[in-house]
Amino acid sequence: MKNEYAIGVDIGGTNIRAAMVSFSKEGGYTVKMKVKKSTGSEPLAVLHKILDSIFSRHPEVNGIGLATAGIIDRQKGIVIRSPNIPKFSGVNLKSEMANRYKTFVVVENDANASAIGEKCAGAGKDFKNFVILTLGTGIGGGIVINNRLLPVAAEIGHMSINANGQPCACGNVGCLESYASATALIGNAVASIEKDSSSMLKNLYSGNFYKINSEDIYNAALEGDSLSRTVLREAGKNLGIGIANIINILSPDAIILAGGLSSAWNIYIDAALKEAEKRALKELFSNAKIIPSILGDEAGIIGAARFVFDKMSEHHSIKVS
Numbered sequence: 001m002k003n004e005y006a007i008g009v010d011i012g013g014t015n016i017r018a019a020m021v022s023f024s025k026e027g028g029y030t031v032k033m034k035v036k037k038s039t040g041s042e043p044l045a046v047l048h049k050i051l052d053s054i055f056s057r058h059p060e061v062n063g064i065g066l067a068t069a070g071i072i073d074r075q076k077g078i079v080i081r082s083p084n085i086p087k088f089s090g091v092n093l094k095s096e097m098a099n100r101y102k103t104f105v106v107v108e109n110d111a112n113a114s115a116i117g118e119k120c121a122g123a124g125k126d127f128k129n130f131v132i133l134t135l136g137t138g139i140g141g142g143i144v145i146n147n148r149l150l151p152v153a154a155e156i157g158h159m160s161i162n163a164n165g166q167p168c169a170c171g172n173v174g175c176l177e178s179y180a181s182a183t184a185l186i187g188n189a190v191a192s193i194e195k196d197s198s199s200m201l202k203n204l205y206s207g208n209f210y211k212i213n214s215e216d217i218y219n220a221a222l223e224g225d226s227l228s229r230t231v232l233r234e235a236g237k238n239l240g241i242g243i244a245n246i247i248n249i250l251s252p253d254a255i256i257l258a259g260g261l262s263s264a265w266n267i268y269i270d271a272a273l274k275e276a277e278k279r280a281l282k283e284l285f286s287n288a289k290i291i292p293s294i295l296g297d298e299a300g301i302i303g304a305a306r307f308v309f310d311k312m313s314e315h316h317s318i319k320v321s
């Protein structure tokens with residue numbers, strides 16, 4: 001029998017990635033026609049270009065799953081607010097794509113799509129209840145309970161961890177992502193270099209500190225740079241406060257850590273685990289396995305494609321019953 005494919009698209013602030021994905025009954029998946037393009041200043045045009053090229057060769061696909069950062073009205077397929085891609089705020093991506101490609105379209109938040117991806121084919125496979133945290137420029141979240149994605153915002157990055165804390169782009173103060181994201185890490189490192197000039201970060205980019213990224217900080221930390229180690233540990237500790245809150249509220253079987261920062265396991269994540277253990281209820285903490293993502297940056301694509309098939313079968317069963 002011919003494989004059935006859906007297109008999964010992960011729309012990020014920097015890149016748009018897409019691929020055709022099919023799933024086997026045994027839980028495996030196949031990816032083909034992988035595309036990655038810079039999001040640029042006209043994301044809708046880039047999205048059309050990518051999908052045009054896939055449809056011109058494979059008009060038989062079953063549908064399109066779009067995963068994007070921000071608050072989504074998944075019923076209508078509207079991006080209500082997208083902080084990373086302001087041009088998508090208010091856009092009805094579902095009708096836009098459905099009209100152009102005459103196919104079934106679903107829209108989901110990117111971290112939620114990653115949760116679906118990890119559930120069907122990655123680190124969440126064996127867990128009935130888990131939470132995924134995507135640790136990057138911002139912090140996203142997705143919650144799976146009883147093997148199903150909770151259709152909620154799960155904006156875990158905007159959980160307050162400091163009553164009088166730093167202002168966040170969302171309008172609140174003291175949000176987790178203002179303390180534990182890559183953006184926070186870089187901001188703290190740059191502020192510290194300006195005060196303490198002994199750090200090896202000072203020699204990077206001919207002193208143009210504003211080019212420093214989270215990987216530079218991690219690499220310097222591994223080489224023993226104390227400023228880098230301190231900012232990573234501090235960010236990790238703050239992440240641990242967020243993790244303890246999640247464990248106490250949801251008592252998940254697992255917390256899956258995804259996104260670029262999750263690879264900084266042996267300083268940043270270690271500090272997070274220590275802090276979470278200190279703060280969470282003991283019994284709940286010991287039940288929660290804290291593990292890295294398996295699908296990495298493919299999780300959003302795979303989850304978005306999977307969401308197409310899940311929603312199609314839901315529609316079908318509603319019609320039948």
Ligand SMILES: [Zn+2]
Nearest residue numbers: 158168170175
């Ligand atoms: Zn916030």
